[in-house]
Amino acid sequence: MDDDGEATDTAGGREDDASAISFGTDGWRATLDEFTDARVRMVGQAVADHLDAEGEPGTVAVGYDARATSRGFAEELARTLCANGHDVLLPERDCPTPAVAWTVTDRDLAGALMVTASHNPPEYNGVKFVPADGAPALPTVTDRLEATLRAPDPLPEAEWGTVAEIDVVGPYVDHLLAFLGLENDDLAGLTVAYDAMHGSGRGVTDRALERAGAEVVELRTDDDPTFGGTPPEPAAERLSALVSRVTDGDADLGVANDGDADRIGVVAPAEGYVDANMLFTLLYDHLLGSRSGGAVRTVSTTFLVDRVAEAHGESVTETAVGFKWVAEAMAETGALLGGEESGGFGVRGHLRNKDGVLLALLAARAEAAEPLDGRLARLREAHGDIHQDRVSVDCPDDRKAAVVAGLGEALPDRVAGAAVDRVNDVDGFKILLGDGTWLLVRPSGTEPKMRVYAEAGDPGRVAALLTAGRELVEPLV
Incomplete structure (x- = not known):
């Protein structure tokens, strides 16, 4: 606590500062100096508000992975959801994310929160929201969660939900x-x-x-x-x-x-x-x-x-x-x-x-x-055989859009000696070449980098394509 009694985090900002929470490719992940109880409770409140807005008053599962801090964060989420009137199912042990997602569909739940940082190192943790269909939440949902982050606002205690521990793994x-x-x-x-x-x-x-x-x-x-x-x-x-x-x-x-x-x-x-x-x-x-x-x-x-x-x-x-x-x-x-x-x-x-x-x-x-x-x-x-690899080019997040725009204005007719057949722009630019190979340039969704991918029938050709891709990107950063 600081001198005014307000919560602070070890990074020097307010522990209840919602600007530190950002839902990326697959939920919010952060190191434990930013991933705090106060911010986790804000995520729980945002999910409760979202479910209320969607007319989903039902039960919510809260799962957690094997990290030392995950069970504690799951309990914070459970308390926040209960204080907003939701019954909560809490697994009796850490469990896979897909087990929690399947439980949502099997029990016809309103949704789930999963405390996990997936493959990140142990100094990280994270949380993701799983909607009622068990599929990953789309940006229309996670953007709304980000926009409505706030401190918990509990109902009168008589209206609180309950927490029940269940076996998720067996079923x-x-x-x-x-x-x-x-x-x-x-x-x-x-x-x-x-x-x-x-x-x-x-x-x-x-x-x-x-x-x-x-x-x-x-x-x-x-x-x-x-x-x-x-x-x-x-x-x-x-x-x-x-x-x-x-x-x-x-x-x-x-x-x-x-x-x-x-x-x-x-x-x-x-x-x-x-x-x-x-x-x-x-x-x-x-x-x-x-x-x-x-x-x-x-x-x-x-x-x-x-x-x-x-x-x-x-x-x-x-x-x-x-x-x-x-x-x-x-x-x-x-x-x-x-x-x-x-x-x-x-x-x-x-x-x-x-x-x-x-x-x-x-x-x-x-x-x-x-x-x-x-x-x-x-x-x-x-x-046929395939080989694929990728390299990364450092690129500040605030430069990514300009790099993509610049590449779109200067797409070459040939790459690594092969003619460009067509270009797919569903995510960055995937340049398909006349010899059946391809080169993809896209902004990373998790790091300040541009990703360059290539696929071909032999490793030497992949290396040549990656070199060509890097030469396309680096001048634009």
Whole structure:
């Protein structure tokens, strides 16, 4: 408290200063000097006001991840919602974000708040709002939340709601197994190495795999709020132990989840770490073996998905980066699978949201049906190989719009020796070239950077495209 009795934060600003709260690509995340109890309560009040304005007086779930501070922040949110007349369901343990989102749809709740900073380091926390449909909140909603942030305004105590602790994990795992048609011995004979990265997938993803009959080798499934000193992000460079377990022959398949288990990383014996673009392609191919439907992918995700879709007489919808746009397009098109190049995928009929637990089961089911190494070889033989990479160019947030505008005024006719065929401006500029390769330049939604992506049939061509992209962007910053 300061000398006037007003709350202050360690960064020197007022702890109840709403200007520090900004809902980005997937909720509000900040370091713990800014992510304070007072500001979390303001988010809870904004959600209560939003639900009241929408005529949603019902029950709200408040979930939380495995971070040391998450349960406490969840309780602050629960108290704020209760003081506004809402009953609240609080999970009895930390749990995956998709488990909370599914609970919203399964119990017909008014919505949910999830306390998580996903794959960020432990000095961060965050909160996201999940509407009644279980999909990510669109900007029309999060913009309204930002605009109405205020200190809690409780009703008379006689009108307060109640808090009940519930088992979220058990019913969720039951549903996943039933949804995929997996029974006790369907994965018998399959050994899966599972790396929870100390996140909320521990005791959930491994439990689901075991119930389907798989033998599970556990890595980092103990409770450690520091995540072992590394951010819980299932990228190749953070999964060396998992990769070794699989490539050394200790397991048929490796799967990992991020901190809140809405994303997945996969390892196959010969392939090693499976690039998320290839994972999208092989999972879509597997689903198309028994179901029909198109796909939705972000603008930064591989065209190889399109080739698989075309071979099955299906179509693909391309969206801006951010799973909220994928989810919206899945609703509009009825797509079978939606995904992005960061390892987040949603499947029709389950949840229009990322679910790394479901995808771990789906990857295991795909491996049992046809080893992933063989499936990847078959897909490459049929549709060609792809390589993709990205680089970042430092760019202050207040320069991003000018850079995009400047690029739009000076788009070249040729890039890295190939003629420009067409340009997609759904998110920045995706320059499609006559040789079948592409270059994408877009502003980051989370950092002061411009992102430059490229895809081609070989790594050398990708490197040349990225160099050309950097040369386009840097003079404009």
